Amino acid sequence: MVKREILTQKIESIKASLKKIRLFSNFTLEQFLEDEIAQDVVVFNLFLIVQNLIDIGNHIISDNGLGEPSAYSDIPVILKRAKILNENEMQIFRSMIQFRNIIAHEYAKIDLHVVYNIFKNKLADIELILSKFIEYCGI
Template sequence: MVNQNIIKAKINHIERGLQRLKGKKQITPAQLKNSADLQDIVLHNLQLTIQGCIDIASHIISDQGWTVPDTLAGLFDILGEHKVISKDLDSRLKKMVGFRNIIIHEYGTIDMDKVYKILTHDIKDIRLFLKQICLYAKI
């Protein structure tokens, strides 16, 4: 059984980041491209929310005694295999992990058009992840 208190704390952390991002959804792509401050706020909160999803996945896998994957993206494969999350969501979250790695490890230039798409569209996948986790953990 997963520790609901740990999951709830992680969800609250993710929700704070999502709230910060929600306040930036009204910006235009040009505003994002031209403002280092906006870029920092958006990238930092994307990083935190994606990391929170990774932390939740890792916690569930550890608590359940499932095989730990070799990669962070593989965490979502394991959750998908055990029907904690849908397979479709699994593949989208793996892409988010790749994006998180770009932010953290500064693999080249960050494409602000892609950041804008994540901010205005793909962020819903994190909310869907939280919903599916709450169902699984009975929160």
């Protein structure tokens, strides 16, 4: 059984991070590239969002005995196999995890154009994965 309190905290954290990112939704690419504070806020909160989604996915897997991921990239595959995510959602979540790994391990190499594209055009993907987890967990 998925621990409701833990998941609720993680869901609220994701929603708070989305709210912070949206503070910069009116920025042009040029404004974003010139504003280091905006860059830091967006990148850090994207990291937190994906980490919380990973944690939720791990809780679902663990609490339902769906397997043992050996790497974060295994989580979307296991969730697809369990029919919690479809093929498209699995690919979206895998891309998020890859991006999170770039933030975590190669911060200096982050392409700010990619970050801008994510926060301007891909927040719906985050909300999609989050909604799948909320639906599955009945929260």
